[in-house]
Amino acid sequence: MRPFVFVNIAMSADGKISTRERRQVRISGSEDYLRVDRIKAESDAIMVGIGTVLADNPSLTVKSPELREQRRAAGRDENPIRIVVDGRGRTPPDADILQKGSGKRIVAVSRKAPESAVDALRQHAAVIVAGDETVDLPALLEELHQQGVRRLMVEGGGTLIWTLFRQGLVDELQVFVGNIVIGGKDAPTPADGTGFLREEEFARLRIIEAVRLDDGLLMRWEVERRERPAR
Numbered sequence: 321m322r323p324f325v326f327v328n329i330a331m332s333a334d335g336k337i338s339t340r341e342r343r344q345v346r347i348s349g350s351e352d353y354l355r356v357d358r359i360k361a362e363s364d365a366i367m368v369g370i371g372t373v374l375a376d377n378p379s380l381t382v383k384s385p386e387l388r389e390q391r392r393a394a395g396r397d398e399n400p401i402r403i404v405v406d407g408r409g410r411t412p413p414d415a416d417i418l419q420k421g422s423g424k425r426i427v428a429v430s431r432k433a434p435e436s437a438v439d440a441l442r443q444h445a446a447v448i449v450a451g452d453e454t455v456d457l458p459a460l461l462e463e464l465h466q467q468g469v470r471r472l473m474v475e476g477g478g479t480l481i482w483t484l485f486r487q488g489l490v491d492e493l494q495v496f497v498g499n500i501v502i503g504g505k506d507a508p509t510p511a512d513g514t515g516f517l518r519e520e521e522f523a524r525l526r527i528i529e530a531v532r533l534d535d536g537l538l539m540r541w542e543v544e545r546r547e548r549p550a551r
């Protein structure tokens with residue numbers, strides 16, 4: 321068993337999620353940031369890849385005091401469990417995700433992570449070891465489900481999102497398309513990695529909602545369920 325997994329990402333009108341220097345850019349407007357805060361507060365856990373932690377240093381906390389209070393009133397931690405997928409244990413111990421806000425943190429590492437890095441991370445987070453070279457995502461999701469995570473939000477980046485799609489582990493995709501063009505063939509996109517080659521491999525989506533938000537567009541897609549071989 322695994323949690324319901326939904327991806328939320330903001331991209332430019334030309335399909336980029338940051339610049340080619342991987343510098344975080346503001347793509348969402350204020351309405352979308354409020355929406356993101358809401359869906360974060362509704363989630364049991366929020367997950368990013370180490371590339372995002374190193375590039376953006378996000379805290380992934382719930383920003384609205386009202387939403388944090390609602391979570392507390394419901395007997396939950398103020399913030400969802402914050403998870404980093406980090407094969408080699410490269411999360412800096414002073415990263416905002418480990419330091420800012422209350423609540424649980426999990427760093428998921430592979431068996432390739434140096435023991436010294438894992439020991440340092442254990443001072444700030446629970447560490448889950450899954451996979452030999454990279455993090456074994458199906459095993460991680462199963463473990464999260466066992467720990468009570470039912471609704472998992474994935475905030476990026478493109479490599480992690482691609483791997484989840486490749487392994488058939490995404491249930492819903494929410495994309496905010498902002499009114500900017502970033503350009504650059506090397507600028508990251510919502511699903512990077514190697515990409516599918518054959519049409520029968522493509523993840524197929526059904527539209528749930530498309531609404532105007534800020535000066536952009538919010539699209540919600542359901543991912544069609546089918547057996548897809550992991551490569």
Ligand SMILES: NC(=O)C1=CN([C@@H]2O[C@H](COP(=O)(O)OP(=O)(O)OC[C@H]3O[C@@H](n4cnc5c(N)ncnc54)[C@H](O)[C@@H]3O)[C@@H](O)[C@H]2O)C=CC1
Pocket residue numbers: 328329330331337338339341342343344345347368369370371372373375376405406407408454455456457475476477478479480481483508512
């Ligand atoms: N516009 C937006 O909404 C967002 C944009 N971003 C942008 O995305 C970029 C970062 O994305 P990426 O470099 O692709 O990094 P990423 O955040 O997807 O992390 C990927 C890294 O995680 C590690 N990893 C370990 N096991 C893995 C597994 N099983 N599957 C995948 N990765 C695994 C690897 O070191 C891999 O390189 C930054 O430029 C950031 O600004 C990130 C989040 C949201």
Ligand SMILES: Nc1nc(O)c(N)c(N[C@@H]2O[C@H](COP(=O)(O)O)[C@@H](O)[C@H]2O)n1
Pocket residue numbers: 329330344345346347348352353356368372376377378379380381475476
């Ligand atoms: N929804 C959204 N819109 C944008 O325009 C963005 N640049 C991002 N980036 C994501 O938000 C994280 C920042 O989190 P904190 O504010 O530090 O909690 C960043 O790491 C990206 O995952 N998102």
